[in-house]
Amino acid sequence: MAKLQTTYLGLSMQSPLIVSSSGLNSSVDRIKKYQDYGAGAIVLKSLFEEQILHEVNHLEKYSDYTEASDYLKHYVSANNVNEYVNLIRNVKQEVNIPVIASINCISDSQWLSFASRIQEAGADAFEINIFYLPLDPKRKAEEYEHIYSSIAEKLQKIITIPIAYKLGPCFTNPLNVVENLRYRGAKGVVLFNRFFEPDIDIHAMKVVPADIFSNPSDIRHTLRWVAIASHLIPDLDISASTGVHDGEAMVKMLLAGAKSVQVCSAIYRNGPKHIEVMLNTLTDWMNQKGYKSICDFRGKLNVGSIPDPTQYERSQFMKYFSNYE
Template sequence: MTKLNTSYLGLTLKNPIIVSSSGLTNSVEKIAKVVEAGAGAVILKSLFEEQINHEINKQIQQGEGYDYPEAMDYITGYTKDNSVGEYLKLIADAKAKFDVPVIASINCFSSDEWIDFAKKIEEAGADAIELNVHVVNTDKNIEASAIEGLYYNIAENISKAIKIPFAIKLGDNFANLVAVVNKLYALGSKGVVLFNRFYQPDIDINNLTLNSASVFSTPSDIRKSLRWVAIVSDKVEQIDVSASTGNHDGESVIKQLLAGASTVQVCSTVYKNGAKVITEMLNELSYWMEEKGFDSIDDFRGKMSYKNIPDPAMYERAQFMKYFSSLE
């Protein structure tokens, strides 16, 4: 009998599959479906700082008689407290109903305002927090180090504010990702998620409008994370790496674990195929482990990571010349 249990951020999971922060986890009813299908943990849908600010502005613009400071402060406080309150209730309800780790999620672009929220999340009973931080820099006069500093500031402040573990969900656009992860670990982050899937713009050439590209990942997107999961899990061994984006079947779960991932996050495939795909992924993982003679996840985790393969340069190579030079 294979053992699928694993650990992430110091938490014990019955298996390594985590349902990512999304509409799949924004209610107790939806969470029940993925937990029943076998999810090892869930990350609640993020509460967006931008979303709260938008709602505040909407209330102020629609209201009458709110053109004096006291009324503006009241509306701002009430709207924020209401949004946060609903989220804290979801945490408490999920913790009371399910026996899997419940990880909260904050999607922010500043740090100070979220310290109090992080404390409230901890009080509500969340097992951990995932921080979604992303800055699109359009200022040609700002150095990359200044942008990285924003991540470090958030990690340091959150680490001082709460006792429960947290992970930071990163994009793949850092000049030196390994150094960034290492610094985040030093500042208190227990894990990183590789990688975040951000809004991507697209252009409609017929109507000359700017639209959103597909919000779903594809199986080929696993290439974006597999390389860095293998490298980061070796270079910063103390930190847990959760693999995200492009994980659509059991084979992708196996690959990410072989690369060194602590856990594997799924989202798009659940939207496309329903919660049953989680069960199918777990069955495929178990069958593969039995076939290969592995009793537990730890028996093969990292077996194909950066340091454990004969030619680690395979993960470093950036050009196709070696493979395509013979093709005409």
């Protein structure tokens, strides 16, 4: 019989499925349900750097930063560090699965000193979600990327629980960003975050929010980079995120070398029981293939384990499909 137990960031988990950071994880009752359906861990909804600072005046410096003004309108009154700390304490009292705290940040400012309060509340690990939309044409990519290294360097001096960094999908060299984080003490990376995106309604002639949920085909970008990074940076745990909607997608990510997979849109769409459905697919597949544990097959199809790694490295349609008509 297949066993789904595994580890991520050194934490023992009953399965490799993690419920992603989002409003899905904002109450103890829901998190208990995810545990009962077999989730290996949960990542709490993000506490925003701006919430931690809790100084509305301080936000003036972000006045051109749209998410900060959204936060001012909707978030500041309802959330703060104390609530977050209490949520961690309450969840830890009620569930046995690892509870990963999440901070969404855009700088290496004094918010870092509050991170230890979250650690003291009993979080098992941190997931740090860094994203700064690069809107200044004169600012070099390396200046933006320096924010990542600087946060990791400073956080590492304060925090003793494992830290994973949740990265966006767009870097010139994602492996270099991942390697820099590993060098600065990261135990894992989440590849990749998916951001709120705009769309255009051509009939109403206005800019509108795009669908907030992902689609199953969105796994492909993540699949490529999990397969490459798990081979080239093997001592870092990778959690695969974006587009994991069913058990088959979870199997693919594990074969590509992920230590865990994160699921968000599919749980929003199908409800918590979908966790059990996905895990049943994983168990059935393992039984069919004769795998007894996750480590029997994890990474079996990453870049270093297949005869033709160019399958992951091919990028130009013109070069490989020029006869396709």
